[in-house]
Amino acid sequence: MTAALAASLSSQGHSFLSPTGVEIVFVLVGLAVLGAAVLTVSTSQLVHAALWLVVALGGLAIEYLLLTAEFIAWVQVLIYLGSVVVLVLFGLMLTRAPIGRSPDADSGNRWVALGLAVVAAGTLVTLVVDAFRCTWMDLPASGSTSVNGSTQANGEVLFRYWVLPFEALSVLLLAALVGAIVLSRRHREEG
């Protein structure tokens, strides 16, 4: 259903949204994501930072849907919103983050860092401008190409060409699991 929605959003003409519908959604969600990201890195209330992170990551899931990457969108919701942010919130609670403002949350070099940030953002944006200066690309309509990010299509590519990295990923998860247990489990005294 979401695939159909995304397809109808991105295919031109035959949907209740005009061709600019996708653009409107993109701009609105994009602004929300940017705003939430700025708040995440700037708010002095640590728990709020995590909650704004949820907004930013959720917005990105919508952007993935607009790009017809359905599988990735749902994995984003499941892994990021479902586990990473929850773990981060647990972390904040275990380290007893104050619910209110925490005055020591910023380091002193804020202005230097902001200057660097502006420079870096300028570089990256000019990079994109420069790279695609004289090109106007239309995204191919989703039906016409092989790129639909359905679970089936992703699964087939994943298990045909990317088997070895996938297995390495399983090893990574096992190592992370064992390592985290080593660092945090207290065992009782036994023989």
Next chain:
Amino acid sequence: MSVPDTVHSLWTVAASSTTQTIPTPHIEYGQLSPMLAVFGAAALGILAEAFLPRRNRYWAQIGIAMAGLVGAFVAVVVLAAQGYAGTKAHLAAMGAVAVDGPSLFLQGTIVLIAVVSVLGFAERHLEPRSSTGAPVDAFAPQAATVPGSDAEKSAARSGFATTEVFPLTMFAVGGMLLFPAASDLLTMFVALEVFSLPLYLLCALARRRRLLSQEAAVKYFLLGAFSSAFFLFGLALIYGYAGTVSIGGIADVVSGTATPTPALANTTANDALLLIGLAMLGVGLLFKVGAVPFHAWTPDVYQGAPTPVTGFMASATKVAAFGATLRLLYAAFPGVTWDWRPVLWGVAILTMVVGAIIAVTQTDVKRLLAYSSIAHAGFILTGVIAMNKAGVSAVLFYLGAYSFVTLGAFAVVTLVRDAGGEATHLSRWAGLGRRSPLVAATFALFLLAFAGIPLTSGFAGKFAVFQAAASSGATPLVIVGVLSSAVAAFFYIRVIVLMFFSDPRPDGPTVAVPSAFTATAIALGVLVTLGLGILPQYFLHLADQASVFVR
């Protein structure tokens, strides 16, 4: 079983008629066997941790780890003998892994480093025994207990040991074996994480000075995650440029021989994506090798981590990361050599000079060795810049030589102890040569090898990389290299003078008598240092034969 089946069939319909099968991917298990052996040992180690009683775990873990490593080394040798290092070099596992000369050479080196490191991890004779008489190793008895708390003391009393370090090390080694062999950027990224995460954890596990150790882990973790985010964004930009992440595919697109598509025509219209992407990949890799300006973590982490782990990290990580750097620059981006070379020149010069000069001011042995490892990263980079076959073989040789010197040096550091654990402050080392000449002489040999004095492996390595760099026209770089070697030699020799020509303090540290494990590790270090120093031709020849990348 038939009853449930029939019951299920009442409300389910078999979907088999609609499922399509996909072709089975072709995996060459034999050619991946070095990695499989190590990962298998890691998994077995975890099972042993889960099912064996505590008193049996230590020996079982050492046995499993050693068996895995020896198996992996035999596999590497067999593969090399079968010609995979030369004529039969190819891509395995659906193009994810390159089985070629540099891969096999580096894998062999990493496995040998891991053998020596595991010997160091297994050392239990240096720390005084616990009150119940249980032998004690270099790792925290229970990492979860707060340093200095009653729980920690009771854990130490009851002789707990974190034997999980062995499987964690095996995971790291497996990732390191995969990293320089990865033939696409995605596999490279996953391998980077596979070896980094266990290292972050191992850093946090020191038995003594746990605050320092935990802070080292936090610092390493945060900066490591930051740098791998850069690596990933670089990967994304390169993918945007080339439309593929395989090393061969990228090289084709860069050189313009790839099949043109409309999308490629757009993205390759100018090189901005490619160059910024390469720069960001470079940030990730240079962070791992500890090159200036991405070196800030090195001294703190080397100092805070348990010393056997520091030795492992300093040698194996460097080998793996330089291997991957070589593969990227030589196999994927030879088409833009003229763009990345000047930048890497600057990085190499900065790394050599900063590493050597700051090392002069250090007063802690582990920090001194950390800055020396930064300077050595610079020397290796000069070989990387050479961009010819001699450069590859020189770097391969240098990596092998350097890592055994490093392992040996850090193993000696574990021996010099006082009541608080290792006595790492340099002033405590004064007069060590009079108290225990053998240990001091061994350390002096390693320092001379670091300095690159003839008849040690360090000299052969430095000579090889500088020669390769000079032959490619990088003469200014070689001059800076020689000058900073001279500065570096100054502080190595200062330590030697301190050890042999100053009076020992009455309350000075004692030199612990190691078990066979550390003794073997140090002996191997000495053997390789002298062997590669006196007879470098054979190994240079081996490295030379192993210097062609497949893509």
Next chain:
Amino acid sequence: MNPVNYLYLAALLFTIGATGVLVRRNAIVLFMCVELMLNASNLALVTFSRLHGNLDGQIIAFFTMVVAAAEVVVGLAIIVSVFRTRHSASVDDTNLMKL
């Protein structure tokens, strides 16, 4: 629609995340900033995947997410263990080590 807009979004997100890492001091907030950077990379990957007409970018984004999950496990284990010792998750308090 021009996919370049998605790349602008990705570039800005990456910069915001990187700035956050430089400005903030709480280890967990630093970690969230790194997550933002990883997500920016994912957005760029998915956009390029659409643009090039192959699925590799989406697969890589999937891998990244799993890697991020593994990273958060390890990272929080380390940060919480330090917190138990020091009762603070501020990075600048970790000052036993000096240059």
